[in-house]
Amino acid sequence: MKRIRLGVNIDHVATIREARKTTEPDPVTAAMLAEMGGADQITFHLREDRRHIQNRDARLISEMAQTRVNLEMAASAEMQEIALALHPDSVTLVPERREEVTTEGGLNLLRGAERFAGVVKALREGGIKVAAFINPDLSQIKESAKLGFDAIEIHTGEYANASGAEAESTLRAIKDAATSAVKYGLRVHAGHGLTYHNIHPVVRIPEIEEFNIGHSIISRAVFVGIERAVREMVELLRR
Ligand code: PXP
Numbered sequence: 326m327k328r329i330r331l332g333v334n335i336d337h338v339a340t341i342r343e344a345r346k347t348t349e350p351d352p353v354t355a356a357m358l359a360e361m362g363g364a365d366q367i368t369f370h371l372r373e374d375r376r377h378i379q380n381r382d383a384r385l386i387s388e389m390a391q392t393r394v395n396l397e398m399a400a401s402a403e404m405q406e407i408a409l410a411l412h413p414d415s416v417t418l419v420p421e422r423r424e425e426v427t428t429e430g431g432l433n434l435l436r437g438a439e440r441f442a443g444v445v446k447a448l449r450e451g452g453i454k455v456a457a458f459i460n461p462d463l464s465q466i467k468e469s470a471k472l473g474f475d476a477i478e479i480h481t482g483e484y485a486n487a488s489g490a491e492a493e494s495t496l497r498a499i500k501d502a503a504t505s506a507v508k509y510g511l512r513v514h515a516g517h518g519l520t521y522h523n524i525h526p527v528v529r530i531p532e533i534e535e536f537n538i539g540h541s542i543i544s545r546a547v548f549v550g551i552e553r554a555v556r557e558m559v560e561l562l563r564r
Contacts, residue, residue, distance in 0.1 A: 329528065329562040332366035332395050332516070333359040333555055334539025335386075339369075339377035352378065353385045355543075355551055360392050362555030366414070368537045370397035371407065373421055380407070387411040395537065397458070400437075400444040408448055415454040417478050417514075417537070418444065431459035431480040434468040445473045456514055461495075461502030469511055476512035478537065479503065481527060485518025496526055503532035521545065524561055536562065 338355040342348065356367040367390050369378045387394050394413040398404040399421040408416050418441065420432050434441055434457060441457075448455045456476035459465040460483070469477050479502050484495035503513045515527060516537035527533065538558060545554040 328365075329533065330365040330393075330535040331363070331555070331559055331562055332368040332393075332514075332535060332537035333364040333542055333558075334368040334370070334397075334516075334537055335359065335543070336370050336377045337539055337543040339379070339382060343377055352382050353389065355546075356386045356390060358551040359542075359555050360390065362552035363559040364392060364555050366393040366395050366535070366537075368395040368397060368417075368539070370419065371404065373399055373401065373403070383407070383411055387413060397537075400441055405444050405447055408453060409451045412451065413453060415456060415476075416448050417456040417458050419458040429482070431462070431465060432457055434459065434465055434472060438468065438472060442472045449473065449475070456512075458516075461498040463502070463505055466502060466506050466509060466511065469506075470509035474511065476514055476535075477502075477506050478514040478516055478535075479506075479533075480517050481515050481519055482517040484527070485520070485523055499527065500530050503530050507532050521558065521561060524558075528562055 335352045335355045338350050338352040341350055367386055371378050371383050395415045395417055396408055396413040397417045397419050400418045418432060445455050454475045456478045457469045457474045458478045458480060460480050466477060479499055484499060487495045506513050512534060513532045514535040515533050519538050520541040542554050542558055
């Protein structure tokens, strides 16, 4: 049985803390408990507006994590500098719009290719693996390879929001994207909107080696605790 990596995104714990601008719940504690539940990686998004994860969280998690750290960030000069200082195992470049509720779509690598290429080069030279968060779209996959990314993370949001025939066609798009990405020499990750209920068909796509999941795990954790919520997701990833 192949072990698929589970990255647990702990942003939502910080969102609750920031709702009161207080010190609890602490996403650093959440990260430690997620690891005890079997997480293979801690993922967090340090946003330009610092609406949830703060620099202090990023620093402490990077120091304390026993597994891997995946930093989601915009391709900006400020974030590049922070990433090189924190030295996470991987960086996932994501689009960022101030008004969005969450990361609503994948990157458009065809626009601002030079900026992406520069950030990818700097991070890779710093020994950090770099992934592009993109929609399951062939032109974006080709561009990811061209720009020197190590991996793509396929945005699964459209699949997660669809039902019936539309869910089938969005799943087909994810499968096709995963196959193409491997042909272009890219590793394949996936995430966004995945839950204990909709993950089953996606787990069966053999090319996907890593999932990054936040909202559903943290929501379940409210009722059953983080360790158990993570353990239950780990079980579902054993294909
Ligand atoms: N992967 C990326 C690149 C993301 O931006 C997010 C959301 O922060 C996730 C995965 C996790 O999405 P969700 O919280 O819907 O599981």
